[in-house]
Amino acid sequence: MRKISDWGNYPVIEADVAGFDSVDELRKKLQRPGNVIAFGNGRSYGDASLQEKILLTRRFRKxxxxxxxxxxxxxxxxxxxxxxxxxxxxxxxxxxxxxxxxxxxxxxxxxxxxxxxxxxxxxxxxxxxxxxxxxxxxxxxxxxxxxxxxxxxxxxxxxxxxxxxxxxxxxxxxxIETAYIREETVRAANLEEIMDCFEASSNWTYSVAWIDCLAKGDSMGRSIMMRGEHATEAELVDAKQKAAPLVPKRGLSLGVPINFPNFALNPLTMKAFNFAYYNKCRPGTHRHIVDYNSFFYPLDAIDDWNRIYGKRGFTQYQFVIPLEAGREGMRKVLTRITESGLGSFLAVLKLFGEQESFMSFPMAGYTLALDFPISHKAMELFKELDAMVADYGGRLYLAKDSRMDAAMFEKTYPNASEFKQIVSMLNEGETRFASLQSKRIGITD
Ligand SMILES: Cc1cc2nc3c(=O)[nH]c(=O)nc-3n(C[C@H](O)[C@H](O)[C@H](O)COP(=O)(O)OP(=O)(O)OC[C@H]3O[C@@H](n4cnc5c(N)ncnc54)[C@H](O)[C@@H]3O)c2cc1C
Known part of the structure; x- marks a missing residue:
């Protein structure tokens, strides 16, 4: 038995954890009766890959x-x-x-x-x-x-x-021709401006915005959009980049050696961070050539950054609201989040395209992802937000979730009941695939 958690360090459980190197070894491990779930690299935030028996897949990587x-x-x-x-x-x-x-x-x-x-x-x-x-x-x-x-x-x-x-x-x-992205950053003064910006950026392959979830009033939703395209060799200007166009710059890898104390992230430190980040980008549109690690994975430069949330851990509230209700719905949910003052500095806004799949999270509409340190107040807030998200026809992302209840899942995932029946049919023997999450949201018993 060992202690294990996903990325949010909430919940942390004791589990029987085992890996496998071959198909035969996995087959043998599955002969042991009970509930079991695959664990990839534990980058989901909650309890989606947690269970009393966990099968680590990382050794299976050829x-x-x-x-x-x-x-x-x-x-x-x-x-x-x-x-x-x-x-x-x-x-x-x-x-x-x-x-x-x-x-x-x-x-x-x-x-x-x-x-x-x-x-x-x-x-x-x-x-x-x-x-x-x-x-x-x-x-x-x-x-x-x-x-x-x-x-x-x-x-x-x-x-x-x-x-x-x-x-x-x-x-x-x-x-790709190079390991670089031709990036444009655009500063938007509020929610209306950033949504206009997304809608005007549909011809860009990549787009995302960082949004300040602490700014209120006329500045609510002030953001920085980053949009980009893979750069061609001809677009590189720097001699070092031209010399090795397919080798991305190796950034510094910083670490967080200990869990931060719970008071380290408070509304004041977060406000200061957001203010500095927003004002680092001057008004208007700016063009840069950046390597793909900086564009796609800025957080990977800080190992174990999840430890800044302390021992209690954190969760990410990521929801999507369909396009028809997008502006009104997002304004309402964001207003409630900013009023609460509980959100952290990491908030990401994105406009999804159409998606046709059975259980996947995306739908055409706006999605916002925001980290919250675990607290009683945050849990109470989530219940209010859930009701708003469900009323606007939206849903929460299972990969980030550690607390949604079965009623919310059932109400917001149109194929929830059918999926539940399929999983029950597939789980007919003594070994069953189930996670703490699947039990909590009512997919498995
Ligand atoms: C910093 C950060 C940024 C992120 N950004 C995004 C983002 O932009 N978009 C996004 O969609 N997600 C994002 N995520 C979430 C992450 O991509 C997903 O949670 C992903 O599923 C994690 O993969 P993992 O290998 O760590 O799997 P785990 O977290 O271990 O497992 C995730 C789920 O996949 C299942 N699973 C894993 N391996 C297998 C297998 N071999 N067979 C069957 N099932 C399996 C698990 O049982 C579990 O249900 C982000 C996470 C972090 C930490």
Whole structure:
């Protein structure tokens, strides 16, 4: 038994944790009866990969094949996105979709069907999976794709590990000329301006905004948008960049050696941070060439940054509100968050495109993600926010959640009941795929 948690360090549990190196070893481990769940790299925030028995996938991380003509890669599911970039980045290939950290596994990317800054153009990670092999509780392996065992494929993408253990996946990488992004930053004075800016930026491949969730009144929603395109070789100006166009700059890697005391993050320190960050960007539009690590993964430069929230841990409240209700809904939820003064400095706003999938989080509309240190007050606030999000037809992201209740899940995920029946049918033996989250939100008993 050992202590384990996901990224928010809430909850922390004692679990029977084991890894595996081969398909046979995994099959044997699945013969032990009880509840079990796959754990990728624990970058979901809550309890989605926690359970009394945990199967770590990280040792299962070989590259199985690569077609350099098409960029088609097949790898084991414990491979990190950072390991893919390390090997294939210098050869001119990039991920089709990447979240704000590259420290996640391919299995975790499919399980949560993660999205990136290009969702409005390229959809979610799962939509790029050509085929995958998944082990069920009885040790059988199902190969599935949009045309083979298509129903099983559909529920495994975004299925939060509840349909089986993904063993390997095949998907196509994207050709790039350089490891750099042609970035534009745009400062927006309030929520209306940043939403106008998103709507005017739909032709950019990547777009995201950092939003100050402590600013009130006319400044509520003041933000900085970052939008970008992969830079061509001709667009590089710096001699060092030109000399090695496919090698991203190696930034400093800083660490947080200890858990911060709980008083370190208070409204004053957060306000000061937000003020400084916002004013660092001058009004108007600015152009830069930045390496892909700085553009996509600024937080990865600080190892263990989750420790700044102290021992009590934190959670991320990420919701989406459909486009029709977007402006009004976002204004209402944001007003309540700013009034509470509880949100932290890390708030990210994004406009999603259309998404057609069975269990995935995105829908055409605005999504906001905001970190909160765990506290009784924050938990009370979330209940109010949940009611607003549900009333506007939105939902919460399972990968970030550690506290939503079953009623909220059922109300906001249109396929919740059907998914519950499918998982129960797949879990027919004595071994069952279930997480603390799936129990809490009523998918499993
Ligand atoms: C700094 C930071 C930024 C982030 N930014 C984004 C973002 O921009 N967009 C976004 O979508 N997400 C984002 N996330 C969330 C993260 O991408 C997801 O939670 C992702 O699922 C984590 O993958 P993991 O490998 O760590 O898996 P875990 O967190 O360990 O597991 C996640 C889920 O996948 C399942 N799973 C893992 N491996 C397998 C497998 N082999 N077979 C079956 N199921 C499996 C687990 O059971 C669990 O349900 C961010 C997280 C952090 C910490």
């Amino acid at each position: 590259f199985l094949s690569f077609d350099s003509a098409t960029g088609t890669l097949c790898c084991q599911a414990g491979t990190l996105l950072s390991e893919i970039l390390e090997v294939f980045g210098p050869r001119g290939w990039f991920l089709p979709v990447t979240p704000g950290t590259k420290q996640i596994t391919v299995g975790g990317a499919i399980g949560a069907d993660v999205h990136g800054k290009n969702h409005h153009v390229d959809g979610s990670f799962g939509q790029h999976i050509l085929t995958m092999d998944v082990m069920r509780t009885d040790g059988s392996v199902v190969t599935c794709s949009p045309t083979e065992n298509a129903d099983f494929y559909k529920v495994t993408i975004g299925g939060m590990g509840l349909t089986g253990i993904i063993l390997n996946a095949t998907f196509r990488l994207k050709k």
